[in-house]
Amino acid sequence: MPRMNRLTPDTAVGASRELLGELVARHGHVGDMVATMAHSPAVLGGYLQLSRAMGRAKLDRRISERISIAVQAQQGCGLCLDAHVGAARALGIDEEEIERAHLGTSQDPAVAALIALGLQVYREPASITDDQIAALRAYGYSDRAIADVVGVVSLNILTGAFNLLAGLTPDGHPDTHSRPTRT
The missing domain is CATH 1.20.1290.10 (AhpD-like)
Known part of the structure; x- marks a missing residue:
């Protein structure tokens, strides 16, 4: 059983609400990790930025x-x-x-x-x-x-x-x- 609840754009607050709202609008849904990371807008934002940056990596x-x-x-x-x-x-x-x-x-x-x-x-x-x-x-x-x-x-x-x-x-x-x- 997960130790933390998933958040949604309706249950998240502040920057996490905005980030989740954008992700759901763009992709239709988010996975458990992202929805749970939304408890910390710093962690969620950092993850999203690093993930996007690594999408541009030249490593095969x-x-x-x-x-x-x-x-x-x-x-x-x-x-x-x-x-x-x-x-x-x-x-x-x-x-x-x-x-x-x-x-x-x-x-x-x-x-x-x-x-x-x-x-x-x-x-x-x-x-x-x-x-x-x-x-x-x-x-x-x-x-x-x-x-x-x-x-x-x-x-x-x-x-x-x-x-x-x-x-x-x-x-x-x-x-x-x-x-x-x-x-």
């Missing part, structure tokens, strides 16, 4: 979804993990590669290096080395793509942490089964 979406899967497998948000696995499948990523992403890797060494960077940004960004960045450049990644990894991870930390705090799960029940699969 097939890679960013695998980074997201790896991060969510660590963070333990079943709702986010399900969403990113679904997006990966929609992009044509096969089941073996999705499983590798759960484990924080890829069959492609260049993609594996970027997933590893994403997990390092998530767990211990102070340990990133000049050699790692040079290796990513040697794989052909631009500084922009490398920097985009931080945005992908940041968006996942925000959404996953919020969903876990709010008790939002894929099936609407408390998230007692979704735990990190790798330490």
Whole structure:
């Protein structure tokens, strides 16, 4: 059971009312996370801005979804993990590669290096080395793509942490089964 109620444009106040009203008018509805984030206009507004900004990222979406899967497998948000696995499948990523992403890797060494960077940004960004960045450049990644990894991870930390705090799960029940699969 969720720990926080969903808000609607009628039940939200202030800036959240405006943000939800705009989203509902544009899309017809909003998901549980967005409706629940509306308790904090700062969190909702920040999420929407970062999400829009990352929509303009140059990092290949097939890679960013695998980074997201790896991060969510660590963070333990079943709702986010399900969403990113679904997006990966929609992009044509096969089941073996999705499983590798759960484990924080890829069959492609260049993609594996970027997933590893994403997990390092998530767990211990102070340990990133000049050699790692040079290796990513040697794989052909631009500084922009490398920097985009931080945005992908940041968006996942925000959404996953919020969903876990709010008790939002894929099936609407408390998230007692979704735990990190790798330490």
